[in-house]
Amino acid sequence: MNRTVYVNGYYVKEDQAKVSIFDRGFLFADAVYEVTAVLEGKLIDNAGHVARLERSCKELGIKMPVTAEELTKIQKHLIKINNLTEGGVYLQLTRGSEGDRDFAYSEDIQPTLVMFTQQRDLINSAPAQKGIKVLSMDDIRWRRRDIKTTSLLPACLAKHIAHQAGCDDVWLIEDGYVTEGGSSNAYIVTNDNKIVTRPLSNDILHGITRSSLLQLARDCNLEIEERPFTIDEAYQAKEAFVSSATTFIWPVVSIDGHSIGCGQPGEVASKLRDIYIKTAIELGE
Known part of the structure; x- marks a missing residue:
């Protein structure tokens, strides 16, 4: 399966998806995530997951690169183009990359947002x-x-x-x-x-x-x-x-x-x- 995934504003095939090796999510686990279930092609409890994501970002000072509404549109588009009926949408938001490994970071660092679908048997597990x-x-x-x-x-x-x-x-x-x-x-x-x-x-x-x-x-x-x-x-x-x-x-x-x-x-x-x-x-x- 060669899924279409989302990386920083682009929809690409999973084998073409790339994130910098200097991304703080990779180097420091400086990142937050959410997983929203999908049943019958529908997002389940998604408003709560988006609200929790916003809270996590606020607590850590990570910028949200898109609005809650835009985030949901991306999730729904991934479900549609990947023909997902049952499973989940994984979302990861990192603080981003500034070009080299350093514990310190600037306030204007740009975040990295990736999303992908996962097909799973949730009901009859x-x-x-x-x-x-x-x-x-x-x-x-x-x-x-x-x-x-x-x-x-x-x-x-x-x-x-x-x-x-x-x-x-x-x-x-x-x-x-x-x-x-x-x-x-x-x-x-x-x-x-x-x-x-x-x-x-x-x-x-x-x-x-x-x-x-x-x-x-x-x-x-x-x-x-x-x-x-x-x-x-x-x-x-x-x-x-x-x-x-x-x-x-x-x-x-x-x-x-x-x-x-x-x-x-x-x-x-x-x-x-x-x-x-x-x-x-x-x-x-």
């Missing part, structure tokens, strides 16, 4: 049907996880260790409490059917899917507790699950070898996933 196994380990990331940067090496290494241990993903632990998954927000369901997830702060990513899910849960009269929970509490939970832009909800059936509930995807996670997908398609743009 095996992890959604079977559930996933996770491994817990210490959270060694920086303390501004609310900014969606490309500094993902700790998460990559943690996921690799989990895969080597026969697990599908990782839950990260700090001061005895679960922060989030390797690339997702984390939840448990207590025995009295309360959904528990860590409150928003600099310690976790402010998930766009998380926000939509919690609103849907409230609409279904499910009780939400936004508070930290320990890994021991997770072992004893009735259910556990994760959410992200391209997983929607994946049930967690095992943590550190402990079966969660009956060791199968739970009722709450399965119900929320179905409702989310139906609503997302209806509201997609």
Whole structure:
């Protein structure tokens, strides 16, 4: 597949796409990103992703080279010319390049914006049907996880260790409490059917899917507790699950070898996933 991708104002074939080796995104991971799901050719929760991108840029002082409206037009054009029905649009915005490697940068540096589509089976994915196994380990990331940067090496290494241990993903632990998954927000369901997830702060990513899910849960009269929970509490939970832009909800059936509930995807996670997908398609743009 030779996709058409977007690089700094141009639509080019992926094998023709180029970015400077001196780009700060390459040299320093001085960049932010977003991934928006696509279902039936529609962008899902895209307004939230664009708003979060703008927030990330503001926090780091990275310029937005196009408006939110122009950004969405580019995404939609990529979906159209690549005939994407289901998958996602990846967007990366770096601080840019000034000609050589230097920790310092000027205020007038021009950013680099790239985007590309990815075809994925999101609705009928095996992890959604079977559930996933996770491994817990210490959270060694920086303390501004609310900014969606490309500094993902700790998460990559943690996921690799989990895969080597026969697990599908990782839950990260700090001061005895679960922060989030390797690339997702984390939840448990207590025995009295309360959904528990860590409150928003600099310690976790402010998930766009998380926000939509919690609103849907409230609409279904499910009780939400936004508070930290320990890994021991997770072992004893009735259910556990994760959410992200391209997983929607994946049930967690095992943590550190402990079966969660009956060791199968739970009722709450399965119900929320179905409702989310139906609503997302209806509201997609």
